[in-house]
Amino acid sequence: MRAAIPCLIVGAAFGFVLGWAHLTNPDTLYNMLRLRELYVFLIMGSAIATATVGTQLLKARRARTLLGGEIVTWIRYPASRDHVIGSALFGLGWSMTNMCPAPIASMIGQRQWTGLFIAAGVFAGIALRDAHAARMARRTAAPGEAAVPEGAGL
Amino acid sequence: MDFFAERAPWYLAGPAIGLMVVALLWACNRTFGALGGFIDLLAWARTPRIPPRHTVYFFIGLLIGGFVYAIAGGVQPGWAYGTFDQRFGVAPATRMVMLVLAATVMGYGTRMASGCTSGHGICGTSLGSPRSIVSTITFMGTAILAANAVGAIVGIPR
Numbered sequence: 001m002r003a004a005i006p007c008l009i010v011g012a013a014f015g016f017v018l019g020w021a022h023l024t025n026p027d028t029l030y031n032m033l034r035l036r037e038l039y040v041f042l043i044m045g046s047a048i049a050t051a052t053v054g055t056q057l058l059k060a061r062r063a064r065t066l067l068g069g070e071i072v073t074w075i076r077y078p079a080s081r082d083h084v085i086g087s088a089l090f091g092l093g094w095s096m097t098n099m100c101p102a103p104i105a106s107m108i109g110q111r112q113w114t115g116l117f118i119a120a121g122v123f124a125g126i127a128l129r130d131a132h133a134a135r136m137a138r139r140t141a142a143p144g145e146a147a148v149p150e151g152a153g154l
Numbered sequence: 155m156d157f158f159a160e161r162a163p164w165y166l167a168g169p170a171i172g173l174m175v176v177a178l179l180w181a182c183n184r185t186f187g188a189l190g191g192f193i194d195l196l197a198w199a200r201t202p203r204i205p206p207r208h209t210v211y212f213f214i215g216l217l218i219g220g221f222v223y224a225i226a227g228g229v230q231p232g233w234a235y236g237t238f239d240q241r242f243g244v245a246p247a248t249r250m251v252m253l254v255l256a257a258t259v260m261g262y263g264t265r266m267a268s269g270c271t272s273g274h275g276i277c278g279t280s281l282g283s284p285r286s287i288v289s290t291i292t293f294m295g296t297a298i299l300a301a302n303a304v305g306a307i308v309g310i311p312r
Binding site: 001002003004005006007008009010011012013014015016017018019020021022024025026027028030033034035036039042043044045046047048049050051052054055058063065066067068070072073074075076077078079080082083084085086087088089090091092093094095096097098099100101102104105106107108109110111112113114117118119120121122123124125126127128129130132133 | 158161162164165167168169170171172173174175176177178179180181182183184185186187188189191192193195196205208209211212213214215216217218219220221222223224226227229231232233234235236237238241249250252253254255256257258259260261262263264265266267268270271272274275276277279280281282283284285286287288289290292293294295296297298299300301302304305310312
């Protein structure tokens, strides 16, 4: 698959920077959530600013992908109730764990074994949601129609 | 190497992450984010005959990047988890139970919202996706409120 190598490289770069920025230490996230320091907000803000400028440049220049030469493009999805409820649940869990999906993986790579327990919880939560969504879809779908939960992405 | 043991300055770490979003889109039209790796790793475990999606490679990359950082920054393997145990006055075993339960809520919520801090918070907001902007405001707001409410109740000084 063409995207495998870029994903591996970018994932590795991200995992490294998360470690270097001590975002794999729960105290860094906790200090942000308690509004003790601006560090994480500054990282998120400058990351968003850089990515906004960079992706708009790609769009303005009608850039083509380096692999495959397709036009660089993306889809903007509308917000729904699920995004509000889901994100509120995520925020509640996050306020306790002080660790979100990307740092969890980087943390495990750093052999910080507590990360395995957090990852186990995240996997369980995803499985629960999938089971729940499938049950709801089955209830509303016509008999015989396959219930497919919404895919990942943006 | 002390250079990497010291916390990275935000003005290096932030723009570097932003450039990663741009690089991934430019390279292969893929959006940046960690949650998909968890979802698709689970899907792959359920049906190993279907090859893993690109997000699984992102996840493997995160593991590798973390390992390389641990070597560069001199991080020793272990079970430490910051000041969590002291803050809540719990033993490591209780900590693990608390973390598994809270992470289950996190996993359910991110799956329902189709994204996490990296996917919605950084990538989706940069791309101007309404669902990402709504999600980011919601989880940042909820997490800040909840952390400070619990901190006040348990008596953790700010």
